[in-house]
Amino acid sequence: MKATPRLSPLAVAALATAGTLTLTVDAAAPAQAATCNGYVGLTFDDGPSSSTPALLNALTQNGLRATMFNQGQYAAAYPARVKAQVDAGMWVGNHSYTHPHLTQQSQATIDSEISRTQQAVAAAGGGTPKLFRPPYGETNSTVKAVEAKYGLTEILWNVDSQDWNGASTDAIVAAAGRLTSGQVILMHDWSANSLAAIPRIAQGLAARGLCAGMISPQTGRAVAPTAAVPTGAAR
């Protein structure tokens, strides 16, 4: 819309009531919009799982959005959990189908791992992923060629929370505290310590004027979200 006319609050209310104006009600948005001096990318790998609902609840309760790098086998097994990720305002990426060491696989196997995951996520309502995180962060020219075939941007991380390696909640909070604008942190869907860290991660980011953003497929860096949380998202 160009040259948007200024509307009084009453007019906005009237239009909204009439159904001619769709407002995204997001209680966390105004406060965040005033204090976002930069964006960081929170990422959670290996879902969706039975841990996903609690993770989504913690993220939304704390006004955070994240990128979920799902395994295709779990997206296929638990499609409703993929849909729940999207409905909670998360972004969904591809983390291979069965989590192999891709650099030890044939190009045909890499292609299958990536393409089946694209299909499983899309079939679950997660959209067609634009971001790919190779398992273990292991990549090579063959992996990159297959990523390119599917229009995927490879996303590793700037900060490793070490949640996969037994890091304490304190250590995970401290890792998030090292993020600078544009950077991405590695965490996992299944980590109870990362789940427990979420409120303090949110507080730490807010204290530094940082907000949780999306990862740009163009640059691979965290940027402002281009779309609001879907209305009706569980909170």
Ligand SMILES: [Zn+2]
């Ligand atoms: Zn993984």
